[in-house]
Amino acid sequence: LLFKQVLKRGDVEKVLKDAKYIVTNIYHTPYTEHAYLEPESATAIPKENGIKIMTSSQSVYDEQREIARLLGMDLSQVEVESTYVGGGFGGKEDMSVQHHAALLAWKLKVPVQFTLTRQESLVVSTKRHPMKIEMTTACDENGKLLGMKAKILADTGAYASLGGPVLQRACTHAAGPYNYHNIDIEGIAVYTNNPIGGAFRGFGVTQSAFATESNLNKLAEMVGISPFEIRYRNAIEPGMILPNGQIADSGTALKETLLAVKDVYENNKLAGIACAFKNAGIGVGLPDVGRGLISIEKGKVHIRTSAACIGQGVGTVALQMVCETTGLLPKNIVVEMPSTSRTPNSGTTTASRQTVFTGEATKRAALKLKEALKDRSLEQLEGQEFLGEYSGITDPMNSEKEYPESHVAYGYASQVVILGEDGKVKKVVAAHDVGRAVNPKNVEGQIEGGVVMGLGYALTEDLKVEKGVIKSKFGTIGLLRSTDVPEIESIIIEKNKENLAYGAKGVGEIVVVPTAPAVQGAYYKYDGKFRTSLPLKETTYKK
Template sequence: MERTLRFTLNGKDLETRADPGTSLLRFLRDELRLTGTKNGCSSGHCGACTVLLDGIPAKSCLLKLGRLAGKRVETIEGVSQTPEGRAVQAAFLASGAVQCGFCTPGMILSTLGLLRRNPDPAPGEIREGLRGNLCRCTGYVKILDAVGLAARWLRHPEEMGKKAESGLGRSVPDLDGEAKVKGSLAFADDLYPEGMLHGKILWSPHPHAEIIRVDTRDAGAVPGVRAVLTAGDVPGHNGMGSLTPDQPVLCRDRVRFVGDAVAVAFAETPEAAEEAVRRVQVNYRELPGVYSPQEGLDPESPRLHPGGNLCKHLVHEAGDPEEGFRRAALVVEGRFETPFVEHAYLEPEAGVGRVDGEGVVTVQSPTQFPFEMRRQLAKVLNLPEEKVRVIATPLGGAFGSKLDNTVEALVALGAYRLRRPVKITLTREESIKLSTKRHAFRMDYRVGLDSRGRLLAVDAKLLSDAGPYTALSPRVIDQACIFACGPYRVPNVRIEGWAVFTNNANGSAFRGFGINQPAVAMESLLDEAARRLGIDPFEIRLINALRAGDPTISGEVLKVSVATEATLRAARAALREELPAWKALRTPGKRIGIGVASGFKNVGAGKGKVDDAGAIFSLREDGRVLLRASAVDMGQGIRTALVQVAAEVLGIEEGRIDIITGDTALTIPHGGAVGERQTLISGKAVELAAREFKARLLRKATEFCERSPGELKLRGGEILGPGGIPLFSLADLAGRLKKAGEEVEVKYYYAAPRTFALADREARLRVPPEEYRNYPAYAYTTQVAVVEVDEATGRVRVRKIIAAHDCGRA
């Protein structure tokens, strides 16, 4: 029941009529549209919704309006107008503490609360002050640095801020950083289109069951409900999936895991939609399930798909493994199991769908793969692709899971059927239920070495849990097999991989994409071999490290920039410098342990997939440059990186370049934000397009001066003649071109060299060795962990991570 409520919000007295049981979070967002306060969990765990209550950080999702009488509330929008708020925001930007930006407003509010109480906190006090705020992207180091810097700046304002230089090789602020620290960057759930309907999903309560009947009549009668949609309302193919579209948009006759959607209700209010979902009546017949890949391979187990439970199987052999093992002085072996891992991005999945006057269905969602999403949605709606537009909203973390469909198909379907804007935002519980996970693996390894520690043979069997649907499991197991032996020379191998359907969580892309799991096995066995052979763990890795000219186990000959050895030596040198200090920390009952592992990873999706991107440059009327780039920013800063590339090639400041990304209506079709590919592939497209754009600008400039293109230069927004004499600005050039009825625009499409999947045996035979490759490029790393172990309790504390990475030009 509503009543009059009064409190102070951002320095102003507020009087409103509202239900006192409404959370402050919902009131700020839904009623006042103060969307800088983010909803990451609605349970007080993540801290994204932090506000200041009488100057103390508080979780707005847990604060009820009825408890705020006479209280003073500050949000990110309010503190952004204060000198202390701006100082903290500037410190976060200067420290590189901002990635996706979803957690950032809450972090800044907690920082302000801390620094008001303690202007000069010690590192431990900073950690304590931020303990209620989670960040999935950064690892917290830069955030802790930012708080320390903010404290110093607030005590010494004269030290604030220094201008960054332009181009590559220099640290520049995130292009979208200011919007992130102010909370004004609009994520999908921050969108409130006029006339919007709210969507709620009915999920399967069973991991495996037959659907006998779905009755929506009672649900449709709920006041405010505009539609309750089921499988029969899907006009096209009722399935989503990049490789095999086998995951139903809405299940018709069977559910295969608890993340399956059976119905979706759209209503004028979230409460009405929730009530409608509760009233949908579904009759199920529960079926026996498959809960491990081992079960799935059993011929007697239930068949989850008409073709059986085998999603993908491949075998790769090179050399003579049996001969290698016969020659081995030492054979180490073991079984290793790794579990499903939740991506745990702070932004729950959300999406908005709408239809314009020309019948184009537009979906705005945090997708990593807008053009692939468009292709799939067009098939679901039975529309040509040009009638579907996908706009990637800023991603509040992704890490691979936002490659696959989450709510996109349902908001597209709702908008298409109802001809009104619709929005679905998942709760954290729903997100964990639906979202894909890192595959659980069971791995059996045998590794043979000679007496000097050289690898002679590896036999590995990799069994992955694909979950109920195909998603990207075939490509993940392919990649796991390619990287099964890590960044090491192994002349004789037999690698066998399976991806198997189960009724567990859906497995798909996650950072590493199948590389991480076998690394656990291979690195563990290398450590065991080193102990048994009496060889230093660093040394055994150096002995076997891949070098330029060596073939990988798949047969690709590595040509340049093979940096495993360099990262090993760098990490070892750093450890040696710190080792005496760590040894000094040993006390009775506590021991210091040191571990090392090396790895390498693909740059580019590869494995036979076309790695492509495009860039479109145009000169605006005001002389600014517009770049429309084929890329999606997930918080990794690709928009900033691409503008840096463009600025360096064009010879102008980053601030003169505007960029559009992630919109299928405005950019050139391209692959997704996967496999560390965008700086390499999208960056190359931008570089080549920028060179052509610059050349065309200078050619056009010659039409307005008596100079040849070779005599002209572009620098800082000015066309310069011989001797660096300014002739006219880009704005002048744009104005002259407009009068002449001309414009300057360059479109460029780039595709990386062809790659081949491991399963493509024919390619390994017919493609010349110098052309055979699995990926466009690789990156290399070595990391050292220093841990403290309590011998009485077994508690392990990570004291230090030393990471050496091959960064290219940084």
């Protein structure tokens, strides 16, 4: 046993014993593969007293630290420059080929490009952690949630990677975004000879939310109310206390997302519904700092941050933050690529944090520039730099505080999946509380992409592993084909107008979380079979 996390409030055993309705199920979630990414590649160039790496990753500073350790160098001897990253989804958070390229280049004293084939990538890259979850959920005769007990067993493979943090998120989110407090959650991650588990969009919450939301459907049936109603009656509101002890802030909009999908859910016979919440920022007491540096060079405003763009458009977000704050036009601004020699450490692009953390840091730097521009022109500010920082202060797991702050912000969501009479997914309606949509088109893109990924997770993706060996190929993983993607309607809920990053909350990860349980609920209506394993079996998509 490698990791163990326990979250407990109240006398759970007594509550479960005395509750009117109790449901217990065991859920299984599978390996899934980062097949949405290009195979890993890195280029290393030896220098006189060091090395330069060009790579696509979620943090150039992570690569710098690890390569320096590998080669026994000081950090100053290792320069890492980001190329275009494309998709990340957690798959480019772990090192893959950067250290191989660096070692070969340093020893051979020649430039080296190291690229994996697609099959090599399938074999060695990190996967979504498969989990076995035993969950008991209880409510009273009115559907009011009273308590929940869960045991989560995660397979982290032969190496820890991010098995601990993934397990933490699975635990801190396992009770869902609902107002009840008798919770007992035990999470255990285990070393095995199976493929390594690592970061993957949703980061553990996809697994535990599947169990939580599916159990709610059973309870609603036992009480005699609809799946919508049991969620609405228990939905967290501003000022209420989340199951993990954190007080929901004034920007909490779970009920608004539910109301946004109410009509479409109730007007379709074969519809499933699920809710979710997901953190922004690393949280749980760990250091978490965003940094943005603005410099004036040749009459242009340079935005310098190491925040990696992995599809969420963080460079555009930083540009908008500067324009909104200073009134400058985009034509006067240059957004630089991440580089350890030019951009400050903005932390890893993970945990849906960069729009909030680096966005706020860049805004703070822009406020300094705005002040300087009151009595000087850009030409007069030539060569000056303005640094902004934002640090998220949170409390650790199992904090003794009465109301610990697990994360600086949460997004909330409700999704409805509608089946046709043929059993195929006809439409998905996804309502997401994003705080403030800095770039609505980017937000819609995140929602649509996340829904497609969630549909694949629910219906078709299944990485075959036999005795620790991957038996799948790219064509047999079960990726959802473009011809199978249904209509997707995105609904953006903007409620949070607080000043942090102009009210923005992370949306990158939450979009994939509620889709699978919503699909499960739709199929339960379709044929009466209550499925507890992913991908769902005996459907139009998978036998």
